[in-house]
Amino acid sequence: MKNRLKVLRAERDWSQQDLADRLGVSRQSVNAIETGKYDPSLPLAFKIAEIFAMAIEEIFERD
Amino acid sequence: MTEEQLSDPKGRSPFFYGGIMLAAYGVIIALASTDAINSATALILMIAPLGLVIPMMKAAARRVDAGGPACMGKGAAQKRYMKRVALFTSLYLIALAIMTFADKSYDPIEAVRVILATLPGLAIIGVFWAIGRLIVEEQDEFMRMLIVRQSLVATGFALSAASVWGFLETADIVIHLDAYWWAVAWFFGLFLGAIWNRIEYGTWGAV
Missing domain, CATH: 1.10.790 (Major Prion Protein)
Structure with a gap:
């Protein structure tokens, strides 16, 4: 699954750690999601969408 | 403490201590399997490398407190896990020492031997339990x-x-x-x- 996390994060000038703190997960988790190595669960995807005030499909898209 | 360690508050990696421990076990196993030492000596020697668990746990805790590098996550569940593993490893060391001492010092009755021989295994079960709890408690x-x-x-x-x-x-x-x-x-x-x-x-x- 592709995602726009890196771009969205850069727009807000957030580091991976900043986003991880907001999500309550490790920096490694953010890195794994961002690089497409790990697809988040639905609850975590909703949390990400909530933090960026966007819909899930605006952040994640199928390959 | 070296200058490098002073400049790096995280100190040595836990994998450094883990590596030394594995290497020590490798040497002991090699000595035992080539009959250079007998099984009782091998058992006693195996207690010593377990002492490295303590600096390994402390090194891991330092890394967690320092924010965790790319090789390690951080969080309350992992800290609890490390404390549990340290506790059960210590219990294992004590149980193994008591068992070895009792076996060498006197010939205990069968019931005592059963209890003494069961204790180290129970401590190892504790480590398995700690890993299970980590899976349950980890929020990430x-x-x-x-x-x-x-x-x-x-x-x-x-x-x-x-x-x-x-x-x-x-x-x-x-x-x-x-x-x-x-x-x-x-x-x-x-x-x-x-x-x-x-x-x-x-x-x-x-x-």
Whole structure:
């Protein structure tokens, strides 16, 4: 699954750690999601969408 | 303390101590399997490297407090896990020392021997329990997945090694190994699982 996390994060000038703190997960988790190595669960995807005030499909898209 | 350690508040990596411990066990196993030392001496010698668990746990805790590098997650669940493992490892050391001392000093009755021989195994069960609790308590789903992957690799490795070794032993090709070595193989499997995690996900995991 592709995602726009890196771009969205850069727009807000957030580091991976900043986003991880907001999500309550490790920096490694953010890195794994961002690089497409790990697809988040639905609850975590909703949390990400909530933090960026966007819909899930605006952040994640199928390959 | 070296200048390098002074400039780096995280100090040595926990993997440094883990590596020394594994190397020490390798040497002891080599000595025992070549009959350079007898089994009782090997058992006593095996207690010493376990002392490295304490600096290893402290090094891991320092890394967690420092924010955690790419090789390690951070969080309350992992801190609780490290404390539990340190506790059960200490209990294991004590139980093993008591068992060895009692065996060498006097000939205990069977009931006492059963109790003494059961204690180290119970301490090891405690470590398995700590890993199980970590899986339950870890709130970070990615880190939890890494722990589960490590555990699956460890289980596959230990059971495969036990199966192959068992048949080789039946065919009188290899020496007899006491069953507790498969728990050691499982812990080594965790290390292999961490390497696999690192290759596939760029991070070692939390165990």
